[in-house]
Amino acid sequence: MSTPEIVFRIGGAAGDGVSSTAESFAKMCSRSGLHAWTYSSYQSVIRGGHVWTQVRGGNQPLLSHGTDPNVLVCLNQQTMDVHQGDVLEGGAIVFDSDLVKPDPSKLRKDVRLLGIPLRKMAQTITPTGIVRNTVALGAAVRLCDIDFRHVESAFQDIWGDKKPEVVAHNIQAAKLGVEAVQQAGGSLKLGLRFTEVPRYLMTGNEAVALGALAAGVRFHAQYPMTPASSILHWMAAHGPQRGVVVKQVEDELAAMNMAVGAGHAGVRSMVATSGGGFSLMVEAIGQAGMTETPLVAVVVQRGGPSTGLPTKTEQGDLNLVLGAGQGDWPRGILAPRNTRECFDLTAKAFNLAEVYQTPILILSDLYLGEGFRTVDKLDFNVPIVRGMMAADGGVAEGRYKRYAYTDSGVSPRVLPGTKGYQYIAATDEHMESGELISDILAGLPEFVEERRKMHEKRMRKLEGLRKDMPPPELWGSPNADLTLIHWGSTWGAAHEAIRHVEEDEGIRVNSLEFPALFPFHADETLRILKGVKKTLSMEANYTGQFARLLRAETGYKPNFTFPKYDGEPFTWREIADKILEVVA
Amino acid sequence: MKLEFELDTYKSEIKPTWCPGCGDYAVLNALQHALTTLQLEPWNVLIVSGIGCSSNLPHFLSTYGFHAIHGRAVAVAEGVKLANPDLHVIVTGGDGDGYGIGVGHFIHAMRRNLDLTYIVMNNEIYGLTTGQASPTSEMGMKTKSTPIVGVIENPIDPIALALSTGATYVARAFSGDVKQMSELVAKGLEHHGFSLIDALSPCVTYNKINTYDFFRKRVYDLNKEGHDPSDLKAAFMKALEWPVMQRDRIPLGLFYRNDKVPTYEDLEPAYKKGNPVKQALGVEDADEILREFL
Incomplete structure (x- = not known):
């Protein structure tokens, strides 16, 4: 399992340009024909704190942001202190030699230390030295053998014709970084194959917005909330010229009630928010259930409870969406596993909402919603079914x-x-x-x-809806010793962990996963579960919200559980470790 | 001249369930007259209401209706209007619904100057929940929820609030004068922008202070006394006469009207592609959209 890949990590304080540098780097990877996957660990501040982003690039399709980096960029001392020990053998650390000191005792062997006077070099371009992160980016580009053309085109796209001098400054800065690496040993010779065919790179939130647009959304209402805000940003920039009324509203009560009004008037209508905002929408989404109004509600989960962990990921809002609203009303809940499904299931949700005249919820999360990933070209010719008139x-x-x-x-x-x-x-x-x-x-x-x-009439809609919801899928080896049970964004790390334990340890593991969570496919799930040996249920919440739903619907209790509620996404390595622990 | 839509064509088969003598009958009557005056096609009118005695009103009319949840009628109506700007969208409800639980939406809808007509049946009490203080209950008023010393909060002044928040048609009517109310509602419906008609509508069961007699002794027609509705500053001064400053005179009529302010619909960029509900679905420029992700 040692296919060549780039794992680039950059860290600094908020305001240092960490995420924009990483986003540029991901774009350069996807334009080099690589698959790419990013994860940004950040905090709810505009300046300060510790922020790091990881970009993984490779020739094979990726399933997660990976684990240890082979290139680390430290814009401050804290990044060095926290991350220097993670850098892989044969990797490199780029740091500002005037501000940051490495501790060689903490490094793995054969890690190249590239101390570069980033700020001083940047100050030769602009007095503030604001482009110091771009000097580091240039160094990383050279270390990874990325064609400099992609650096120029990325900057051109970001600042373009409006600020040609900024483009020029950044190109100049990146060149200084390239030269510094050139003088200090050149590339890491990672062995990646680059092509001339660029790949599409987008976040799950953008894929949701694209799916909605393809499906003909004509009304979108939202109140800003991390990690759902980028849906509003994309829609606001692209929707109106295509006939979509995009409304930032006074609160989530208004968002949901307006969406109900718009759905009632007959347009395809949606809202997007996170758990806190959805809590405010609860009464009004029940109103849609009662008045039989179609709409789509996207909930991009973050760490709870209450304000919780605004910039961290979790799958803790399943109970919230399952139980939202007083009384019983029919609802559908979809849970995309990856960026592609964010597009497909959102487009599908609009059909289900109109055919069954009821709200359809899409449960995403920060890891999936905000992470940039490469996808194959999306087909906008999605089926549009508007239901009985x-x-x-x-x-x-x-x-x-x-x-x-x-x-x-x-x-x-x-x-x-x-x-x-x-x-x-x-x-x-x-x-x-x-x-x-x-x-x-x-x-x-x-x-x-x-x-x-x-x-009974209203609730009867659940029977048809269940048949139209995507069924559970059993992925991987037949007759596995262990079956992972999971939903949502845990998909990638789970699949990658399975590959590792199968290839490295010879343990056969497969995976039972649920792109739709409600109405629950109980019969199909039980049929699958009859054929499996031991199960390990894993989800990013404390109480095992999905495992409880599974048990309520089928009576089945998984043999092992792996709850995670530290705010970080599952990594393949911790899943692999857990697999080894439970099959031992 | 024979009208296409007689008064009765706006009435539904459902008879109102309000208490005998309730001020809301007059509001229903005035609205039916206003619709008849303007000859609006019943199928192109949608009336949204919240929850409360007065919010049952849409059921008694032959138009489309949406009987929403408490306090959210204005937000639902905004969604309807934004999705289909060709509809005449009217919002009806009570003072608790609009000035209490829903006051946030009320303020923001006015700020947007959406082309909505909002009729608030203001009885200064919660009726359907059997008599608690409302946001317009006066200081000292004893109710089931304020039984010892009465209300100790200032009442909301909806007229001053509307004037300061961007409503472009602001009027007050009284259920004791259906003719004036119907004229004010009709003009509000004609007005291009957000219209508020604060309709003083006595609750004969739970409010023994703000009765028909109470109002009859105090109301006067401010327009007959020479108020110029294009004068915003004068409108503010008139608004403050009641309930903020005095108790002996209550102005009725049109406080303010400004037809020159663009509505939200005038400024909404999506309408360049036509009325959203009538647009074809599908995307014409998928490749262009996707190119930015390369």
Whole structure:
């Protein structure tokens, strides 16, 4: 398992340009034809703190941000102190020789120390030395043999025609870094194959926004919240010219209620937020369930509870979305495992929302939502299915029944503005016409029956919805000794861990995973579980929220669990270690 | 002349369930008259309400309606209007719904100057929950939730709030004068921008202070006394007469109207592609969109 790869890590204080430098580096990798995967460990401050980002690049498709780096850039002493021991044998550490001192006793053997006067060099270009991170970037580019053309084009894309002098300064700075490495031993000779065919590089949040656009979203409402904000940013920059009303609103209450209004009016409507914002949306999403209004809600999870860990990842909001809203109402919950699925499942969610006239939730997380990954070209020709409309069949006979009882539970809808079909959508319990039974009629014998029938009609939609939700998948070797059970962004590290233990230790492990979490495919899951030996359930929360759902739906209790709630994503190595521990 | 839409065409089969004498009957009546005056097609009108006695109002009309959750009617209406700007969107509800739990949306909708007409049936009490203090209850008013010394908070002044927040049509009406109310509502519906009609609508069951008599002794038509609704500064002075400064005179009528302010819809860039609900779905420039990710 030693295919050539780049693992580039850069650290400094917030405001040092760590993440923008890493993002540029990832772009240079993807333009060199490499697969790329980034992870940014940052904090909720604008200046200071300790921030580091890792970019992994390789010739084979990647599954995680990897573990130890072969190139480390230290913009401050803290980065050196924290990370110097991680650098792989044969790797290199680039640091500002005037500000940072390495501790050779902590290094692995054969690590090249490249002390470069980053700030002083940068000050020869601009008095502030603001481009010092770019000097370091140039050094990394040379160490990894990346073609300098990609450096120039990346800077051109970022600052472009608006600030040609900034482009020039950065190119000059990167060249100084290249020359410094040239004089100190040249490249690390990592052995990567570069091509002329660039790859698409995007975050999970961008893929969600693209999926929504492909599916024809026409209304997006959001209140800024990490780690969901980049969905708003992308939509605000790209949506309006394509007919999408993008609204930053006063709070998440407004976001969800506006999305309900827009969905009711007949456009494809969505919101995006994190757990805290979704908590504010809870009452209003129940309103969508009751009024049978289609919409898509994206929840990009971060560490909780409360404000929690704003810049760290977790899968702790499954219970929240499963139980959101008072009473029972039908909902669908999708959980993309990777960037590609962020696109596919978001596009699909709009169809499910309109066909079943109810909210569909997408549960993502910070690791998936904010990390840049390469993907194959996305196909925007996604199927668009808008569900049953009453007005397609002509004028209503007698009074139109918006909530007519049907076998599927789905009642043909009309859009406001359609002549002759006027009705009231109500959050109170209502009859087929929409007329309330909650006020003066509730409790009268025939309305006890009406309430039962209407509630059953709504909930019946879950049966059809379940069939249309993607089923659980068993991935990997048949007859494995151990089956990993997981959902969401844990996918990549789990698969990579399985490859390692199979190749390095000869242990057969496979993986049971769930792109849809609700309505739950209980029968299919039980059928799969009958064929597995031992199971290890792993998820990034304290209580094992998915394991509890699995047990509630199937009675099955995993043999082993691996909860993680430290804010960091699962790495393949810790999963591999856990596998070895439980199969021993 | 025979009208295409007579008054009765705006009435639904459902009879109002309000207490006999409730001020909300007059508001319903005034709204029906306003719709008749303007001859709006019932299927192109959508009335959104919240929760409370007054929020049942859309059920009694033959237009489209959305009976939302408590305090969120304005936000739902904003979503409807943004998605389909061709609809006439009216919001109805009470003082608790709009000036209490939903006051945030109220303020921001006015700031946006969306083309909505908001009729608040202000009875200065919570009626449906059987008589607790509301955000417009006056100082000292004893209610089920303020039984010992009465209300010890200042009442919200919705007119001054609307004037300071960007509403471009601000009026106050009274259920004791349906004719004036109906004219104010009709003009609000015609106005291009956010219209607030604060409708003093007595609760005959739970508010024994702000009764029809209470109002009849105090109200006057500010426009008949020469107030110029294009004068924002004068409108502020009139707004402060009640409930902030005095208790003996309550101005009714049009405080302020400004037709020159662009609405949110006028400025929304997405509408260059047409009404969102009528646009074709699908993306025309997928390759261009994807190119930025290369």
